[in-house]
Amino acid sequence: xxxxxxxxxxxxxxxxxxxxxxxxxxxxxxxxxxxxxxxxxxxxxxxxxxxxxxxxxxxxxxxxxxxxxxxxxxxxxxxxxxxxxxxxxxxxxxxxxxxxxxxxxxxxxxxxxxxxxxxxxxxxxxxxxxxxxxxxxxxxxxxxxxxxxxxxxxxxxxxxxxxxxxxxxxxxxxxxxxxxxxxxxxxxxxxxxxxxxxxxxxxxxxxxxxxxxxxxxxxxxxxxxxxxxxxxxxxxxxxxxxxxxxxxxxxxxxxxxxxxxxxxxxxxxxxxxxxxxxxxxxxxxxxxxxxxxxxxxxxxxxxxxxxxxxxxxxxxxxxxxxxxxxxxxxxxxxxxxxxxxxxxxxxxxxxxxxxxxxxxxxxxxxxxxxxxxxxxxxxxxxxxxxxxxxxxxxxxxxxxxxx
Amino acid sequence: xxxxxxxxxxxxxxxxxxxxxxxxxxxxxxxxxxxxxxxxxxxxxxxxxxxxxxxxxxxxxxxxxxxxxxxxxxxxxxxxxxxxxxxxxxxxxxxxxxxxxxxxxxxxxxxxxxxxxxxxxxxxxxxxxxxxxxxxxxxxxxxxxxxxxxxxxxxxxxxxxxxxxxxxxxxxxxxxxxxxxxxxxxxxxxxxxxxxxxxxxxxxxxxxxxxxxxxxxxxxxxxxxxxxxxxxxxxxxxxxxxxxxxxxxxxxxxxxxxxxxxxxxxxxxxxxxxxxxxxxxxxxxxxxxxxxxxxxxxxxxxxxxxxxxxxxxxxxxxxxxxxxxxxxxxxxxxxxxxxxxxxxxxxxxxxxxxxxxxxxxxxxxxxxxxxxxxxxxxxxxxxxxxxxxxxxxxxxxxxxxxxxxxxxxxxxxxxxxxx
Numbered sequence: 001x002x003x004x005x006x007x008x009x010x011x012x013x014x015x016x017x018x019x020x021x022x023x024x025x026x027x028x029x030x031x032x033x034x035x036x037x038x039x040x041x042x043x044x045x046x047x048x049x050x051x052x053x054x055x056x057x058x059x060x061x062x063x064x065x066x067x068x069x070x071x072x073x074x075x076x077x078x079x080x081x082x083x084x085x086x087x088x089x090x091x092x093x094x095x096x097x098x099x100x101x102x103x104x105x106x107x108x109x110x111x112x113x114x115x116x117x118x119x120x121x122x123x124x125x126x127x128x129x130x131x132x133x134x135x136x137x138x139x140x141x142x143x144x145x146x147x148x149x150x151x152x153x154x155x156x157x158x159x160x161x162x163x164x165x166x167x168x169x170x171x172x173x174x175x176x177x178x179x180x181x182x183x184x185x186x187x188x189x190x191x192x193x194x195x196x197x198x199x200x201x202x203x204x205x206x207x208x209x210x211x212x213x214x215x216x217x218x219x220x221x222x223x224x225x226x227x228x229x230x231x232x233x234x235x236x237x238x239x240x241x242x243x244x245x246x247x248x249x250x251x252x253x254x255x256x257x258x259x260x261x262x263x264x265x266x267x268x269x270x271x272x273x274x275x276x277x278x279x280x281x282x283x284x285x286x287x288x289x290x291x292x293x294x295x296x297x298x299x300x301x302x303x304x305x306x307x308x309x310x311x312x313x314x315x316x317x318x319x320x321x322x323x324x325x326x327x328x329x330x331x332x333x334x335x336x337x338x339x340x341x342x343x344x345x346x347x348x349x350x351x352x353x354x355x356x357x358x359x360x361x362x363x364x365x366x367x368x369x370x371x372x373x374x375x376x377x378x379x380x381x382x383x384x385x386x387x388x389x390x391x392x393x394x395x396x397x398x399x400x401x402x403x
Numbered sequence: 404x405x406x407x408x409x410x411x412x413x414x415x416x417x418x419x420x421x422x423x424x425x426x427x428x429x430x431x432x433x434x435x436x437x438x439x440x441x442x443x444x445x446x447x448x449x450x451x452x453x454x455x456x457x458x459x460x461x462x463x464x465x466x467x468x469x470x471x472x473x474x475x476x477x478x479x480x481x482x483x484x485x486x487x488x489x490x491x492x493x494x495x496x497x498x499x500x501x502x503x504x505x506x507x508x509x510x511x512x513x514x515x516x517x518x519x520x521x522x523x524x525x526x527x528x529x530x531x532x533x534x535x536x537x538x539x540x541x542x543x544x545x546x547x548x549x550x551x552x553x554x555x556x557x558x559x560x561x562x563x564x565x566x567x568x569x570x571x572x573x574x575x576x577x578x579x580x581x582x583x584x585x586x587x588x589x590x591x592x593x594x595x596x597x598x599x600x601x602x603x604x605x606x607x608x609x610x611x612x613x614x615x616x617x618x619x620x621x622x623x624x625x626x627x628x629x630x631x632x633x634x635x636x637x638x639x640x641x642x643x644x645x646x647x648x649x650x651x652x653x654x655x656x657x658x659x660x661x662x663x664x665x666x667x668x669x670x671x672x673x674x675x676x677x678x679x680x681x682x683x684x685x686x687x688x689x690x691x692x693x694x695x696x697x698x699x700x701x702x703x704x705x706x707x708x709x710x711x712x713x714x715x716x717x718x719x720x721x722x723x724x725x726x727x728x729x730x731x732x733x734x735x736x737x738x739x740x741x742x743x744x745x746x747x748x749x750x751x752x753x754x755x756x757x758x759x760x761x762x763x764x765x766x767x768x769x770x771x772x773x774x775x776x777x778x779x780x781x782x783x784x785x786x787x788x789x790x791x792x793x794x795x796x797x798x799x800x801x802x803x804x805x806x807x808x809x810x811x812x813x814x815x816x817x818x819x820x821x822x
Contacts, residue, residue, distance in 0.1 A: 003605060005597035022622075026590075030597045049646070051629035063629035114772075133770075138744040141724045146642060146650060147731035150663040151720075155642075155652065155733050157580055159570070164652050165661055165733050167642045168578030169567030175622040176768075179589040184769035186596035187413035187438050191774045193603060199773035207750045207768035210739065212585035214433065215426045215478040219751065219763035222736040224473070229736055230659075234577040236556070247556055249565060249575055256575050258560035260553070315551045320541075322557040324575045327630050327637055330563040330620065338546035341617060342627070353631045359590050359618045364601060364609040 004031020005365040009189065012037060012091055013072065014079075015101035016045050018145075018171050019129045019205060021068035022178030024099050027185065029358040031365050032097070034072040035382065036373065037088070040403060043076070043375040044069070053350055059375055060349035066372045070345065070355060074373035075382050076403050079110055083402035090387055092117050096192075097185055098126045104134040114200035124198040125188040127181045131173070133204030143205065148173030152209035153218070159231045166231070176212065177205035241289030249324060250295060252302035256324035257310050259298055261287060268319035269294070273301040347371045379403055412439020413774045417599060418505040420445060420498075421482065426581045427555060427615065428511040428539055429478035430588035435595065436481035437752075437767055437777050443505070443792065444479055445498060446486040446785065450817040451475045469785050469817050470758035476782040477764050480754060484783035485792045486814055489520055493812045498522070500797050503530035506602075507595055511539040524610040533608040535598045539591060543614045555583035555615060562619035567626055569639035576639070587618040648696035649675075649703050652733060653711040655719060661733035662716040664707065664723065669693060671728060678726035679710050754781035786815045 001007070009032040013024035021036075021044070028034045038044045046065040053061035078084040092098065098117065100107055107113045107128070114126040128134055131143020132151075141147075149155040149167045159166030184201045192198055210218075213229075216237060221227040229237045234249040246259045246269075262268045270279035275297045277283055283290045302310060307323035314321035325333060331354060336342060342354040358367045383389045383403065397403045417440040421432040429444075436442040450469045465471065485501075488494040499522070502508050508527065510517055517523060517538070524536045538544065541553035542561070556577060559565045564583070569576035579585075591613045602608055620627070626637050644650040647667040655662050666672050669692055676682070684690075684706060689699045696703055711719055716732035723730035732738070739745055740763060752766040759781070767776055793799045793813065807813045 003601070005594075005601040007601070007604070026593060030594070049625075051633040051635070053632045055633050055635075061632060063632050064625040067624040067628050127769075132744065133748055136744040136747040138724070142727060142729040143731075144665040144729045146644070146663045146665045147729050150652070150661070150731035150733045153734045153736065153739050154579055155661075155663070156735050158568075158578055159576070163570065164642075164654070166568070166570060166576060166652075168582070169564055169569070169637075169639070170623040170626060172578065172582070172622060176586070176589070179586070179593065180768040183434065183589055183593045183596070184767075184771060186593055186600070187774060188771055189600060190596060191411075191413040191771075193600065197773060199771055201769055201771055203769045204748070204750075207745075207748070207766070209579075210750070211765045211768045212579055212582055214430050214585060214588075214765050215474045216580050217473040217477060218736050218765065219740060220473045220477070222740070223763060224760075229580075234575075237580045247554065249560065249577065251574070256560075256565075258553075258557045258565065260557055262552075264552075311551075315548075318552060320552040320554060320557055322551070322553050322561040324560040324565050325563055326566045327563050327623075327626050330561075331627055331630070333561075335542055335546045335548040335616075339543050341620070350632065353628055356620055356624045356627060359587075359613055359621050360594055360597075362594070362598070362609060362611050364598070364605070364607055 002366055003364065005362065006030045006032035009033070009097065010095045011035070011097040011099065012088070012095045013099045015099050015129060017101060018046060018064065018068060018174035019177040020099045020101040020181070021046055022175050023127065023129065023181035023185070024072065025068050026179065026182035027097070028071045029360045029367060035091070035378070036069055036072045036074050037077050038074055038375060040076040040078050040376070040401065047375070058349065066347065066350055066353070067355070069372040071368070071370040072373060073378035073382065074376055075378055076376040078402050079112070081400065081402040083397055083400055085110065085112065087383065087387065087402070088112065089120055092120045092124060095121065096123065096125060096189065098124060099129065099181060100126070101129045104128070104130055104139050118198060122197060123192055125185055125192065125201065126198070127185050127201040127203060129177050129181050129203045129205065131205045133207065134202040145171045145173045148205045148209055152206045154209040154212065157213070157229060157231050157237050160233050161231055173205045173209050176208035177203055180208040180211070235291065239288055241286045243288040245287035245291050246294050246298065248295065250299055250302055252305055252307055252310055254306045257302065257307050258322045258324060260320045262319040265318045268314070268317050269298065271317055272314060272319065273297055343369045345369050345371050348374070376403070410439070411773070411775045412777055413771070414438045414440040414596070417441065417507070418443065420502050420505045420508040422508065422510040422512070423539070424511065425554070425584070426478060427584035427587045427591070428509060430585055431591035431595070432482065432509060433478050433480050434588065434592040434767065439777050442482040443501060443788070444482045444484045444783065445501070446484055448486045448488045448811060448814045448818050451785070467758050467784070470756075473759070473762070476756060476759050476762065479782035480752065480764065481777055481780040482783055483788035483791070484786055485789045486786045486817070488812050491810065491812050493807065493810065495521055497807070497812065499527065499530050501792065502527055502534065504796065505531070506599065507535045507537065509537040509539075509591070509595070533602055533606055535595065535602065535608045536610045537591060537595060538610075538612050539587060539615060540612065541615045543617065544612050553615070555581050555587070558583045558616040558619050562616045563626065564619050564623055567623060567637045567639065569641070571639060571641045571643065573639060583615055583619050586622055587613060587615045590618045643700065648693065648700045649707055651704050653704070653708050655711050655716040656713055657715060660716050662711055662719045663731050663733065665729040667693070672696065674726045675723065675728045678723050678728055682706070682710070752778050754779060756781035758784060785817060786813070789813050789815055
């Protein structure tokens with residue numbers, strides 16, 4: 001076996017949905033062994049999210065599940081049954097990490113709170129991921145990705161100034177919560193390496209999105225200068241007249257480009273557009289104060305050029321302009337192709353698809369392409385193999401609806 | 404050093420040399436500093452490089468304005484600072500010596516710079532054979548676009564996130580502020596701690612490359628598979644949801660005040676109707692089931708707006724949550740600061756900085772039951788730890804240190820440089 005960063009780390013992912021799924025995906029990408037524990041029959045809720053093969057709902061062809069769970073094993077367990085909980089407890093003894101995303105208090109109600117589980121395994125690290133967090137006056141509030149954008153303040157910073165706030169594309173609170181989970185689990189595993197003791201981690205998706213304002217002066221702008229940071233269209237939220245500009249999206253001949261000022265070539269925009277005003281002290285000393293003028297000058301030039309021409313011409317003179325690419329375009333672009341960022345993986349029901357590899361393709365910890373599991377695909381391996389139940393026991397557990 | 408060794412931080416004893424600038428790199432090491440790592444920020448001798456990009460509090464004519472750059476002070480909390488002129492041979496030697504007693508070095512220069520500074524990974528291995536080195540190129544160190552430069556928002560564009568963000572029927576949009584930077588920061592800090600854990604087992608370091616754009620693609624991964632499976636490219640839909648309604652942001656009483664409501668199941672819909680007071684909408688039947696609500700979404704949104712616009716966003720959030728309906732006020736910076744929930748969780752980090760005063764910042768989005776977090780430690784002042792690094796860490800003689808000062812190899816105050 002090739003060594004990986006997390007060789008020998010065993011993760012039980014009891015979570016439901018995207019945040020815990022991404023958390024344990026990151027651990028899997030770094031080499032941990034992950035068992036995804038799913039509810040019998042329906043499975044993880046991401047199996048119901050789609051998009052599905054040919055648009056037909058099918059728990060085995062949901063894009064969201066297939067992406068987040070590639071490389072994990074699937075075990076179905078009914079945690080409302082005594083037998084189901086007993087199997088979980090037996091697995092805890094040989095596991096390092098447990099990830100869960102029930103509403104705060106639910107694990108305790110099931111008798112599976114961390115203080116109970118650590119009696120079985122003192123070294124266990126349990127990460128509980130929720131929207132509002134496990135403590136505080138709103139800890140029993142109902143959360144969702146949309147609610148997290150709102151309460152975190154992220155939404156107030158996204159969208160056009162004169163329109164309603166906007167959510168980000170995709171499900172970013174879920175990903176940031178998952179990432180905060182993975183980060184804190186790594187910290188707890190480090191603590192454990194030195195002390196032998198595990199611990200409980202409380203992760204909040206709302207806090208994870210608010211944490212993406214580090215460096216914005218989100219609080220200090222208000223406290224020191226009375227400025228409430230507010231969405232500014234496709235420009236950065238900062239709007240001091242002397243601040244750098246551009247950083248925005250503008251239309252061109254065949255779509256949109258992201259234009260950004262160049263610290264290493266401040267005259268670059270003038271060189272591209274031929275507009276001498278763009279290299280004048282007047283503009284360069286107060287770039288954000290001239291944002292509308294810079295946009296107008298650039299738009300005039302951009303409209304005659306395609307995204308690809310713009311990116312190539314600008315990058316040749318170290319001006320960081322980039323194309324806005326659609327999802328189908330990103331799948332096929334020359335950089336991703338050259339770097340092998342997408343790989344073909346075959347799945348018995350979803351067929352062959354191009355999957356993302358991982359941001360973690362490390363020299364000492366290679367990433368391996370493995371498909372997502374079918375619902376309960378590893379039930380027999382785990383229950384009869386690892387835990388030593390007999391075939392008869394296995395049948396009985398199935399009939400008792402425990403797995 | 405002192406507080407690291409005496410307290411129960413997860414990353415006590417880890418030393419990181421931070422050569423990064425702007426947002427993504429500094430945030431990744433800020434997270435590690437707050438988990439107890441000793442992060443040595445190596446600064447350029449002419450001042451604080453982030454200055455031109457983000458919010459300032461510096462005012463010309465003030466004492467030590469370079470110590471008051473708000474953005475710098477935020478992303479460098481808990482670190483140590485030394486300024487080194489890497490254009491000088493002595494400066495590069497000094498940096499190599501610091502690296503030789505460190506576990507990790509991290510940089511986010513454009514790809515060729517480290518080679519130009521004679522700081523390639525291979526050459527550093529002679530100083531520190533188990534070194535972990537991290538680079539954070541925008542688009543990757545290989546491939547036809549490897550020499551391209553981009554900041555975070557540009558990688559959102561090139562990676563597909565901008566294209567799936569936006570109002571219904573509107574153009575592509577920008578998510579958050581420096582979203583891609585923060586997203587990559589947490590991926591980098593996680594990767595570093597994982598590589599350290601592998602090194603404890605194997606004794607081997609490694610050179611890690613974490614690419615901003617690849618991290619952006621990773622957080623919309625389901626979109627790439629969804630397109631291939633369904634044959635439909637994703638469309639921008641504002642704050643609507645393809646499988647839930649009502650699911651939107653609604654105006655409330657006051658100026659630019661909003662609340663979100665997210666209803667998926669019919670059961671949640673009935674709870675929302677209860678909370679609203681079971682309105683006698685004549686065409687109520689048009690919203691009875693999820694497919695009905697998705698089909699008649701615009702009318703539904705306008706009915707809900709009639710109800711939300713005369714109440715505050717907090718009133719609506721509390722009322723709907725009391726009925727088990729997912730709802731959230733769209734908070735602004737002062738709202739978050741005074742919100743009882745954020746307060747009670749101690750999420751917001753407060754720092755006292757000798758030159759910049761008291762400030763608040765986003766904290767760590769997780770709490771550990773046994774490990775402490777190193778919160779409340781301000782960013783260093785310019786070159787604040789230069790003496791410590793030279794005398795205590797590297798054990799240089801006072802005469803050598805005086806020599807480095809004379810030549811401005813390691814200045815204690817910014818030296819002039821025209822950009």
